[in-house]
Amino acid sequence: MTSSSRNPILITASRLLAPFIQLFALYVIFHGHFGPGGGFQGGAMLAASILMLRLSVGAERSELKFRKSWGTPVGALGALIFAGTGLLTLLLGGRFLEYHFLPLPDLSRAELHSAGILLIEVGVSLAVMAVLVAIYDDIMEGSGGG
């Protein structure tokens, strides 16, 4: 939490651990098709990894990975990817989020839906990650810390 609680072991451990958590989060996002997991859980794990860095190495240095001011814009971007997918199918003649109207060639109807799901899972994970980090940052800033 505070600078006094930092120690080198913790910093090193969390810096080593973070990429693995992030890798696992990506796996969770894309594994959503086959087993438990998906955009939300993956996004939350990505956020957790960043929060871990924020907690251990401090906000200044962990900002290199994810800037504070990015929070809501990236969150909005994630939601926009989602809504944009829906809007795209709508503009291409289908209903909102009717994935088989996606402009991807050589894919069957079911595969198009699969692709659409993947697309929005990416949007969801991006939004969730960014916003959760932003909430943390705002709480820290609002309470006068970090």
Added chain:
Amino acid sequence: MRKTSLIALVLFGALLLYASSGLPGHGDPDGPSHRERSRVGSPVAAAHYIRHAQADAASPNIVTVVLADYRGFDTLGETIVVLTAGLVCYLILRRSP
């Protein structure tokens, strides 16, 4: 306030007790939400999902298909909720840069 909350709690508890007397048993496979057809003959969503999810979206995890495809709009709403919470925190807490 305490007295009114107590009354509210008692009423709420009584309502829940009353309701649970008519709920289908836990895990009862014949519950209306588990059937294939509703009382008026309309298709019941859950059974339809289980039957068609894999064929419709080429993925075996039904929950994901329902979440992102059949009821994808809910999930869009969910993402918006998260974003809203982020914006509210920004609005309340962040100081001017």
Added chain:
Amino acid sequence: MIEANLPLLVPLTFLIPALLIPLIGLRVPGAAYPLALAAVAASIPIAGFGLFRVIAGGPVSYTLGGWEAPIGIEFVLDPLASFLTLLVSVVSCLVLIHARHVVSVEHPDKRVPYYSLVLLLLAGFCGIMATGDLFNLYVFLEISSLAGYGLVAIGDKRSPVAAYRYLILGSVGTGFYLLGTGFIYVMSGSLNMADVARILPHILDQPPVLAGLILMVTGIGLKTALFPLHFWLPDAYSSAPSSSSALLAPLGTKVGAYVLIRILFFVFDPGALEQRVPITSVIAWLSVGGVLYGSLMALAQQELKRMLAYSSVAQIGYIGLGLGMATPLGFVGAVLHILNHALMKAALFLVAGNLRVQLGHSDIAAMDHRLSRQMPWSMAALVVGALSMIGLPPTAGFFSKWYLVLGGIQGSHWVFVAVILLGGLLNTLYFFRVIERVYLPFWRGPSGRAAANGGPGVVENREARFSMLAPTLILAAALLVLGLTSSFLVNRVIHPMIPAGLL
């Protein structure tokens, strides 16, 4: 393209710009306001076209993702929904024009999240109106609720506390709704409103169904501030920033009333229901309490916004009375009062906003007759709004009460008729208190030190700027116009809304 996607268009018009604002705002914070205003302005013709289309050709259904109704989520634009969508668009457009100056004075550094949240709030409202799915409604309810908590929390010093209470009680409300939906779902197996409405007559006697209904109505009642579940409202609306309360007070509670209508009259069948649980009667009798309590409390308030907030409790009581009568005319009165009260309250809260910006306060005790010369137009709007609240013909407020009275007589509810009329008199008392202060040289105590009797020309002009005045006056003028055209509205627009269960 537009015809085919009609039910979805208005929510999307709010949603997409709401997402763009944080992105663009990262570089150009000044773009937030124009974008928001453009979105709201664009939604008016779309909503207007939607209303026209629905009135002419009946309800329009839209399946999201192309999945048919009980499988996927359905959007349904029927007369009621499209009418209220148009109302939301118009009122929010006027309030937003007014808000530009207020926000740039009060929160210059928070324009980006503020306008984005306003749009999200409106998207939530319009989503609630258009959706035909019980759970989807919950999601939109949460979007608008969360945005609402945020918009309340940046007002005066007390506002975070008011917002926190609002959040806790709001969560109880949405939680109840969600639980009620669960009960309905487990008994019917469906979440689609139309589907549920078809199944319900077969299972109406099951305890979980009735309990679910009660939970939903209680939950929404909390969001609507239906007496006696109103206690979060006065604090929240009076401590919120002016531009937020001008949005939330006219629209927020009305959306709750809409959901009540949807559930009680469209999902459930009020006639069949009344034989099992007298839920509409209970709502009506509670509303009687709301009308009296709200009016009396408004009478005791010393601050204009707080008085208006309590008056909202009373006015919601009128709507509840109209619904609780469960007669066609009562229903017409309730819907008309939703419209009228939205406009009146918006006008009055804008006046309060003008006062806050120009004088720095809106304490009734600190107002005197110089105000009528300093801000003549704002005060004129206050008078028109007050007359309409009182329900004097030919203002709009008279006609909604007229239908409510007719509805009460139609159902032989004499007590309700008496309360509606008595409430009007109480309104007179608390509004004339303000008007007298503003227009008449008020004497203080028996010693009789009259307030300085400034002649014409001595008082400086402190009228609000044009961008704040214009929406206020448009709303006030609308009250007069709507009064005279209310019959057209009732015949052509509101009549098609009357649910089959009431006729």
Added chain:
Amino acid sequence: MYLGLEAALGLLLLASALIALRLKNLLAAAVTLSVFSFISALIYLVMGAVDVAFTEAVVGAGITGVLFIVVLFHTSRRSID
């Protein structure tokens, strides 16, 4: 089904909820709430809701817990009730 297991976990859940509300040390209450969340995730798992369980574990026990503790560090840690 594992009715017995469900009931036992349910009772445990109830106990942890009560403890979380009763503890005067808010930090301890927050940790108990994480435990509560974790137990509920276990129940979801037992009832076959794998996705829900996973989410609850990540969010309820993880993110919410962290945020709770951060907030408590910056406000007060004691409660009189």
Added chain:
Amino acid sequence: MEVEFIAGHNLYWIISLLLLVGLYGMLAKRNLVKKLVGMNIFQTSIILFYVAIASKRNATVPVIDAALGSVDPAHYINPLPHTLMLTAIVVSVATTGVGFALLISIFRRYRTLDEDTLLKRMR
């Protein structure tokens, strides 16, 4: 009451109790953090209710298993409540987050999170 009824409903009763505990925390606790704890308990018990109504005897997790052969709805647990609850969990986190923001904001102004002290200091 029959044994089967009790066995089939005891989970509902536990959920009902949990709902009451959560509601009690939200309404009656004087500490604002405790109210938030109550809210979490309340929302979790609603989620639990949904998950409970989804369960089906002799059925497995809603992930299609090719080994089971042809798809029969009786083989899989109802996936719809699970989906809804994923959304509900997210909503609950979002609400909690907003609650935190408000807590910080209140504490910044009044230096307390106790409702009684708060009311005193607000005057």
Added chain:
Amino acid sequence: MNDLSTYPSAVPLLAILVSAASVPLIGISARRPNLREFWTLLAAGAKFALVLSLLPSVLANQVAETRLFQVSPGIDLTLRADPFGVFFALIASGLWILTSFYSIGYVRGLKEKHQTRYFASFALCLSATLGVAFAANLLTFIIFFEILTIATYPLVIHKQTPEAIAAGRKYLAFTLTAGVVLVAAMAAVLQLTGTLDFQPGGLRAFRDLSPVAVKILFGMFLAGVGVKAAIMPLHAWLPAAMAAPTPVSALLHAVAVVKSGVFGVVRVTDFLFGPETLSRFGLNEVMLWLAGSTILLASCLAFAEDNLKRRLAYSTVGHLSYVVLGAGLLSPSGLIGGLMHIANHATMKIVLFFCAGAIYVNAHKEKISELDGIGRAMPWTMGAFALASLGLAGVPPVSGFVSKWYLGLGALEGGSVAVVTVLLVSGLLNAGYFVPIVYRAFFKQSENFNSIGEASAWMVVPLILAAGLSLLLGLMPDLFFHFFSLAKQIAAQVLEVSNP
């Protein structure tokens, strides 16, 4: 005979709009008093001309009608210049001209503040009064009735003294409550009969309703319109409202508000309930009792007042009930008498108030006990005062005699000795409280008024014109405006007799 045929015409609407249109013009020319007063006079003249143009056709049983738009399903905002409406509109618009001239003299003489607001409210009041007169159904009637309430409020509080503000509150409390009762009664009528149209002789649907319902409704209506008509015990606002400037009092008492009230009473009793319903349920008895006791009580109270305007106010309360009495007699002569009294009392009472105002402007006296010898200083004014007060007492040949004569005839037709007694006693009481004033003015001596003379011509000329008018109307009731013919025509339609 007497079947009315309607024809579409915009004249009733124009007559209402002409004064409403003058409101913004008055507002714009706030800084140029002459222009502002020009607008007032122009509107007054135009309005009177418009109303007068309706007279010939009405006498020929042709009724002009403006059907505007629907305000409630099945109910249009409709204006209909039927004989009764034209009768009232003629009085109101004609006396507005006189009052306008007089007002100009009055407010300038006293250098009143807020003159613009004063004239604007005045114009709006007249619009509303004509709306009340021409309303073809109850909803239209009530809409204009309430506008009238609101438009009069600024006039009552015009002086902005604590007294005036208190009077304004009292006024609003009474009239708005009455409005609420009226709305409720109207809703009930719509529900029970399905229509709100005024018809000569009343709605037939009433005859089939249960006696209790009819009685309750009648009570509500009587209370609703009775407040403005100052039927006791609903009269308390009227003496209090004397805090207003004198032309306003004149307007309140002689032209707009109270006359709208009695107009409303007659409208409701004869055009909504109808004489047959009234007599079947014994409701006219109630009216007679209320009116009779109001007449006597108010006359007694007038005795006790020393403030001139308040005495006039109580006198008004009494005289309004003559009209109610006339409506309650249900005989042709009685109704004619009552209707004629609307016109006659208006002209006479306006004279009296004009006089009171002139005295106030010139001598700043409000109390009767201070008026000794004023007749010498202001002979024209006090001469007119004497004429009008004699008229109110029922002395021929002033117009008050005509109406009282017909009322008496009506009472005899109905065989009601009590009513005849009331008329006689009240005539004596009237004389009793007016004659002392005249006596003081002309026959007592004092040094108070040596330095003053007549008020300005703006005030004296309207005053004398009005007095002359009341004398003329007494001599020839059918002169110029055919009030008598109109009254006969109305009575014939309402009571369904061929030749009253």
